[in-house]
Amino acid sequence: MSRIHNFSAGPAVLPESVIQEAQQALWNFQDTGLGLVEMSHRSKVFEAVAASATERLGRLLGVGDTHHILFLQGGASSQFFMVPMNLLRGGTASYVDTGVWSAKAIKEAQRFGTVDVPFSSKSAGYDRVPMAGSWEDRVPSDAVYVHYTSNNTVAGTQFPYVPDLAVPMVVDASSDILSRTWDAAAHDIIYAGAQKNLGPSGLTLVAVKKDLVDRFDPDLPTMLRYGTHIAKDSMFNTPPTFPIYVVERVCKWIEDNGGLPAMEARNRAQAAKVYAAIDGTDFWCGKTAVDSRSIMNPTFTTGSDELDTTFWKSAAEQGLSGLKGHRSVGGLRASMYNALPDAAVDALVDFMAEFERTHG
């Protein structure tokens, strides 16, 4: 069977050239006679892969000099507790509540201190993020940090700006990291599960500002201290070698294909096509406030659960996979990460028009 169009929210589409290269790497990596997943993480060959991944990520994020880049495990979900466990230490942190992921992060942070919520769109079904300038002055001046989710994968909303705050900022960028040019360096901690724009699941990228390190709790269990992983370049224990390799290749693919400006231009053009299809007729209805729309995960509905189900099922039969909305909210969602080809978006828009013609 040939490959189909992949609109999955994650694990998600990766560049075809990277998948092909990875196939070969699994068999015999760089002519060593060993498959990549069969070699020691302490071999010179693998150390070079990890160093290159670190260097490329530092360059792409613009944090190479200011932040430690860590390759951890446990998913972005483990960062929900690792951040407050290391940094909050009984103080107060502000959490912007823009979706289920923020809510999960809040729940974990409450174990380690006081959580203040300067904005929540919960009562509106998380259909929006706060607009710039509307919430920042509610952040207590003694907040240890502010945490926000740059892109709410489930509802399909995204911050169109980097907040401007005097206190340290922590961002969960799991579903829009490396999708656009942004001031990553404005954040003290950036974390992201790899399985959307970066690579396979099993790796969590964490970038920690170097001058934050002294504030971390030194008395935590070894594996839960950022300091442990910083001191050992993410090699205190066996790191997820295959995901690190794929992330390195994906970063190379981004750099070879115009970097973040080119990713952003394509992502915006693709999102514009889908939103134009949603807004073009009364048949479709977007699920989020227009000024909060995500360029990664447009969400929409026909207004009927039954028709939505017919849509994603018949789309799957036509080779358009993963269009079912998140199980907690229903509806439809087209996740369109960096590696999604334009042909997939064109096929989706055509299918939406045809579906409307036959079901409208």
Ligand SMILES: Cc1ncc(COP(=O)(O)O)c(C=O)c1O
């Ligand atoms: C924004 C966001 N944060 C956190 C998570 C949880 O990530 P993980 O499954 O890596 O723990 C997800 C997963 O989809 C996500 O989209």
